[in-house]
Amino acid sequence: NIYLFPNVDTEKLVRIYRRYLGVRKDRSLKMFLSSGVEHHAIWDDHEVSNDSWSTGANNHDPATDGDFIARRDQAIQAYYEWLPIREPQLREGNDAGDASTPLINAYRSFDFADIASLHMLETRLVARDQQVVENYDAPTPAPTAEQVGIRLNEIAADPATTAAYANAYGLAVPSDEASMASFTQALIPAVTVELAVSIATEALADPTRNKIGADQLNWLSNQMAESSAAWQLLGSPTVMSPAHIPADLLIAFAGDPTDPANLSVLDKYAVPLGKIRQGQPLTAEEQGALDAAIDLPYYLDNWDGYGAERERVLQAAAAVDKPFITISGDSHSSWSGYLNTAQGERVGVEISTPGVSSQSWFEANTASADAYLAAAHPALGGVGELFEAYVDNLERAELYKRGFLDLTLTHDEALARFAMLDPADQSWTTEYLRADRASLDLHVGLPESANLFFSEYAEGSYGNNKYLEIFNASQDVVYLDDYGFPSSSNGADGQYEFWNEFTPGATIAPGDVYVIAHPSAEQRILDQADQTHQFLSNGDDGVALAHGSPSDYIILDRIGDFGADPGNGWTVAGLENATQNATLVRKATVSTSNPDWADSVGSNLLDSEWLILEPEAYLRRHGQASLGEHQPATLFFSEYAEGSSNNKYLEIYNPTTEAINLADYALANVS
Secondary structure, rough: OOOOOOOOOOOHHHHHHHHHHHHHOOHHHHHHOOOOOOOOOOOOOOOOOOOOOOOOOOOOOHHHHHHHHHHHHHHHHHHHHHHOOOHHHOOOOOOOOOOOOOOOOOOEEEEOOOEEEEEEEEOOOOOOOOOOOOOOOOOOOOHHHHHHHHHHHHHHHHHHHHHHHHOOOOOOOOOOOHHHHHHHHHHHHHHHHHHHHHHHHHHHHHOOOOOHHHHHHHHHHHHHHHHHHHEEEEOOOOOOOOOOEEHHHHHHOOOOOOHEEEEEEEEHHHHHHHHHHOOOOOHHHHHHHHHOOOHHEEEOOHHHHHHHHHHHHHHHHHHHOEEEEEOOOOOOOOEEEEEOOOOOOEEEEEEEOOOOOOOHHHHHHHHHHHHHHOOOOOOOOOHHHHHHHHOOEEEEEOOOOEEEEEEEEEEEEEEEEEEEOOOOOOOEEEEEEEOOOOOOOOOEEOOOOEEEEEEEEEEEEOOOEEEEEEEEEEOEEEEHHHOOEEEOOOOOOOOOOEEEEEOOEEEOOOOEEEEEEOOOOOOHOOOOEEEEEEOOOOOOOOEEEEEEEEEEEEEEEEEEOOOOOOOOOOEHHHHHOOOOEEEEEEEEEEEEEOOOOHHHHHHOOOOOEEEEOOOOOOOOOOOOOOOOOOOOOEEEEEEEEEEEOEEEEEEEEEOOOOOHHHHHHOOOOOO
């Protein structure tokens, strides 16, 4: 709800300053920029003018707006003054700080230990050639009506060309003005596709077209070659991965979405793609439609408009043989897919972030098509699902929701969390995508849950001596950003009431514990706490350990449940109200989580997974209440027999996932 002042084009420096000042009045933005968190900013087109290139812009008319380079220089001056970015001469390296390193040379690299090297690309003002489109509002290869009309006039003006087209498309050669009008009308679909193919071919194959230029490409190649980091990250202002769809479908998207002819094109592809998604066989006609499709890039302002140079970037990545991820924006939609060379070698993946507030091109232009597909072809879904089903290299396409991307990197994996806002009902969801470094495979959805479980619980008899202890029984460090401890108070309807989050960035080492304590607990408890939480159980509340987000999660473990109010407390091992004024400790023989509370508590002391101790057991130095650590059993007797003859044996169970060398163990006995 920020009013952008001045509400006119900002081709003058003073207007640019006023625009930045207006945007900076947003309190959330002010907090973000002053948070002390690193920012690695790069512009796209709107900081200067819409759909800009190195020497001009779609929204810049020299006759009324003046010299473009002067406008560019003023806009970039303001950008450096208002955004957290160092001028070239202030960065480390060999920048001369003069005309040889102008402010537009914003490409630069950052290293994050041995995890990642981030290479920020400049794709607008240094070297970009003009887009090969006429309609910048929809920069697809689809020609304008004017372009189609010009080509039809050329065909009609030359008898030999007229005859060739008549023969190619099975039409009668026109003999008079009326038949010529019908002839050219009949050629509109074919000529439209012909021109679209010509435009797309120039965009994809012309080796002279630049988006970053040779100098920046050489710099990028050297930076990747010299980096020893596990991941190479490319910060690209625009989407890099190809998204090619059938020419007639692309033209339908660019046209009137309510036109019955365009809806029939949606049907043509939605039916077979929906069948493929459901594992159903296609008819010969349906397979023929897919086989005959002429695939074209849908958006030429992206890297699809500079295909030859994109191939040079991918070949440079292949040459250094280092996994890379392109993090991109601009489209206001969220795309994730594979980056393959022309030979089919996978060299990287792309994770594209949605727009925070601005609607996407799809939201503005294809909302009715999306609604039509969802209603008419539920087996497929909407426009995003159509892209996912048709485009081979695409794994995920969320075209309508807004939000942001949170990316966590380890040496072995990249985990993307998309915080997504549905503009229709203003609801937030979290969507997950994982990239495996070794294979560069993408996986949509939650990663495998770690083996975490509640190992100790306390609800004290006085004060607020309450805590939860969580044990990591896995072999790896667990990052808790994707976990929560949802709870309900005094009973619920089967769902949690409150989604409680762990401290951002919190982790649990393998074999270690994480303690959540009431902030008013006694100091000896707080000394063991990793986090405090005001609303811990009074004995009759339910709490769970969950993996996921508030809208998409699985329950790993429980203390209580989200059902009816149990009264004063939950029954454990047959003992009523065992969670009030008591301490629960998970038995050492328990080696994994249990989402079934009834099974976990059992019916008696033998089959229960829990030991029930006195309140404040830890403060009273009860040996089994070992807050701050948990020692699971490694080996234990699981069966014993003493028969009537010599049918005697002992069975020993290993509850861990590791082989145990018995040379370090012995059987001690007395006779």
